[in-house]
Amino acid sequence: xxxxxxxxRRVTIVAEELDGIWLPDRLQISVRASLSGKxxxxxxxxxxxxxxxxxxxxxxxxxxxxxxxxxxxxxxxQGRRKSK
Numbered sequence: 748x749x750x751x752x753x754x755x756r757r758v759t760i761v762a763e764e765l766d767g768i769w770l771p772d773r774l775q776i777s778v779r780a781s782l783s784g785k786x787x788x789x790x791x792x793x794x795x796x797x798x799x800x801x802x803x804x805x806x807x808x809x810x811x812x813x814x815x816x817x818x819x820x821x822x823x824x825q826g827r828r829k830s831k
Contacts, residue, residue, distance in 0.1 A: 748760045748761075750776075752795075752798055752799055753799060754799065756774055756798070757774065758774045758775060758776055758798055759773070759774065759775045759776070760775070760776045760777070760791070761775060761776075761777050762777070762778065762779065762780035764779060765777065765779060766778065766779050766782060766786070766790050767779065767782075767790040767791070767794045768794065769797035769798050771798070771801070776791070776794040776795065776798060777794075778790050778791060778794065785816055785817075785820050788816045788819060788820070789812050789813060789816035790812075792811075792812040792815050792816055793808055793809060793812035796808045796812055
């Protein structure tokens with residue numbers, strides 16, 4: 748899958764054995780294909796943060812990715828409850 752970042756760079760997202768990794772020399776995000784749900788969302792957000800905001804350290808990226816993924820999952824659950 749190809750994705751254009753907010754800074755205009757085009758990156759590729761591919762399946763990987765690791766949960767995820769940002770490969771700046773290839774402009775590629777690799778994620779483990781067997782991840783699903785919240786784990787996949789969190790990993791994709793984590794690696795996109797590395798790609799977009801390379802000045803953040805690992806702890807900042809990890810904390811932010813977890814917070815965003817948690818919020819998205821909560822909003823999704825609320826949306827399902829309202830539609831019932």
